[in-house]
Amino acid sequence: MTLQQLKYVLAVAETKNISEAARSLHLSQPSLSAAVRELETELGFAVFLRTNRGITVTGDGSRFLGYARQVIEQERLLAEKYLNGKPRRQHFAVSSQHYSFAVNAFVDVIKEFGNAEYEFTLRETRTYEIIEDVHSGRSELGILYINDFNEPVLSKLIRDCGLTFTALFTAQPHVFISKTNPLAPKTALTMEDLAPYPFLSFEQGEHNSFHFSEEILSTHHYDKMIKVSDRATLFNLLIGLDGYTLCTGIISEQLNGPNIIARPLLGGEPMHVGTITLKDRTASRVCASYLKALQKHIQV
Numbered sequence: 221m222t223l224q225q226l227k228y229v230l231a232v233a234e235t236k237n238i239s240e241a242a243r244s245l246h247l248s249q250p251s252l253s254a255a256v257r258e259l260e261t262e263l264g265f266a267v268f269l270r271t272n273r274g275i276t277v278t279g280d281g282s283r284f285l286g287y288a289r290q291v292i293e294q295e296r297l298l299a300e301k302y303l304n305g306k307p308r309r310q311h312f313a314v315s316s317q318h319y320s321f322a323v324n325a326f327v328d329v330i331k332e333f334g335n336a337e338y339e340f341t342l343r344e345t346r347t348y349e350i351i352e353d354v355h356s357g358r359s360e361l362g363i364l365y366i367n368d369f370n371e372p373v374l375s376k377l378i379r380d381c382g383l384t385f386t387a388l389f390t391a392q393p394h395v396f397i398s399k400t401n402p403l404a405p406k407t408a409l410t411m412e413d414l415a416p417y418p419f420l421s422f423e424q425g426e427h428n429s430f431h432f433s434e435e436i437l438s439t440h441h442y443d444k445m446i447k448v449s450d451r452a453t454l455f456n457l458l459i460g461l462d463g464y465t466l467c468t469g470i471i472s473e474q475l476n477g478p479n480i481i482a483r484p485l486l487g488g489e490p491m492h493v494g495t496i497t498l499k500d501r502t503a504s505r506v507c508a509s510y511l512k513a514l515q516k517h518i519q520v
Contacts, residue, residue: 221259221262221263223291223292223295224255225255225256225258225259226288226291226292227245227292228241228245228247228252228255228256228259229256229259229267229268229281229284229285229288230285230288230289230292230357231244231245232252232256232268232275233267233268233277233281233285233356233357233358234357234358236274236275236276236356236358237274237275238252238253238256238275256268263280263284265278265280265281265284266278266280266281267280267281267284267285268281276352276356277355277356277357279380279381279382282355282356282357282381282382282383282498283382283498283499283500285357285498286357286382286498286499286500286501287500287501289357289360289501289504290501290502293504293505309336309337309338309339310333310336310337310338310339310340310506311338311339311340311506312329312338312340312341312360312504312506312507312510313340313341313342313343313353313358313359313360313361314326314341314342314343314359314360314361314362314363314507314510315343315345315349315350315353315354315358315359315361315362315363316342316343316344316345316350316362316363316364317344317347317350317363317364317365317422317434318344318422318434318451318454319363319468319470319493320470320471320472320475320476320517321470321472321514321517321518322342322344322363322514323342323344323472323475324472324474324475324513324517325510325513325514325516325517326340326342326510326513328509328510328513328516328517329506329509329510329513332509332513333506333509338506340506341359343359344450344451346422346423346424346425346427346432346434347364347374347424347427347432347433347434348424348425348427348432349425350362350363350364350496351364351374351377351378351381351383351496352381354381354383354496354497354498355381355382355383355498357498360497360503360504360507361495361496361497361503361507361510361511362383362495362496362497363388363493363494363495363496363514364493364494364496365391365434365468365491365492365493365494366385366491366492366494367436367489367490367491367492368489369430369431369436369438369439369489370430370431370432370433372431373429373431373432374431374432378496382498382499383496383497383498383499384496384497384498384499385494385495385496386494386495386496386497387492387493387494388493388494388495388514388515388518389493389518390490390491390492390493391468391469391470391490391491391493392469392484392485392488392490392491393436393466393467393468393469393484393485393488393489393490393491394466394467394468394469394482394483394484394485395409395414395464395465395466395467395482395483395484395485396455396458396464396465396466396467396471396480396481396482397417397458397462397463397464397480397481397483398458398459398462398479398480398481399478399479399480399481400459400462400479401417401458401462401464402462403417403464403483404481404483406483407483407484408483408484408485408486409483409484409485409486410485410486410487411437411440411485411487414464415443417444417461417462417463417464418444418445418446418457418461418462418463418464419442419444419445419446419463419464419465419466420445420446420447420448420454420457420458420463420464420465421433421434421435421438421445421446421447421448421465422434422435422447422448422449422454423447423448423449435465435466435467436466436488436489436491437466437488446461446463451476455476455477455480458480459479459480466485466488467482468491468493469482469484470482470517470518470519472517493518495511495514
């Protein structure tokens with residue numbers, strides 16, 4: 221097993237595509253495939269599962285990649301400290317549900333590491349993809365919520381993928397509406413109050429189970445429902461259509477503008493928002509800074 225082989229499998233895990241990984245490594249596809257197979261033979265287990273739909277990381281592979289990243293990070297630090305090497309480009313990726321505090325913390329980290337070369341990625345994406353991103357190594361950290369309803373399904377999937385959920389905070393459910401919404405003068409809202417207005421939610425693609433919904437009360441019957449894929453569209457529709465969405469209640473006027481407000485939702489069950497990471501993986505220096513920044517922005 222060599223450092224070069226570790227870098228090869230990490231590149232494949234990041235891209236989920238042998239051809240794309242080979243291009244990024246300036247190798248031919250057959251050479252990269254052979255190197256990965258040679259390492260898997262030496263390890264005695266498959267790191268990747270190859271199907272017609274692409275490449276996924278196996279359970280054993282997920283644990284192995286966690287250790288591999290630590291080795292490569294330590295190699296980088298050693299080279300910088302003792303070989304007078306130029307500091308290498310910092311890499312960090314996080315996959316998250318659509319939370320403003322996740323964005324604010326990301327901004328803080330970029331400011332902290334902004335003088336160095338870096339390649340940071342923030343993916344606001346679907347619930348299933350968040351778990352898959354961390355499982356495959358595409359992201360070091362994921363952010364999502366668990367409650368009594370989705371916990372049996374999500375916790376099992378998280379465990380099966382070799383991941384750990386760590387709670388950040390517990391939020392009482394809130395409603396996001398525009399300042400011009402007729403309900404804005406109310407200090408708290410019920411589902412009966414909201415019934416005449418369109419409900420906005422983030423679509424979950426092929427994994428559109430109620431348990432993967434980003435919003436609570438996913439099994440509730442909504443007479444008017446609109447699904448969107450990005451935060452900007454959702455907020456525009458909140459304003460333009462007097463719509464609403466269900467959320468943690470943490471809002472950033474700097475990011476979302478002054479026209480969106482949060483109101484407590486009466487009768488909703490708590491949301492336990494937290495991070496998911498590979499088991500037994502030590503956080504990178506950038507990830508540790510991001511976790512610290514999150515704590516600053518999750519005041520509820």
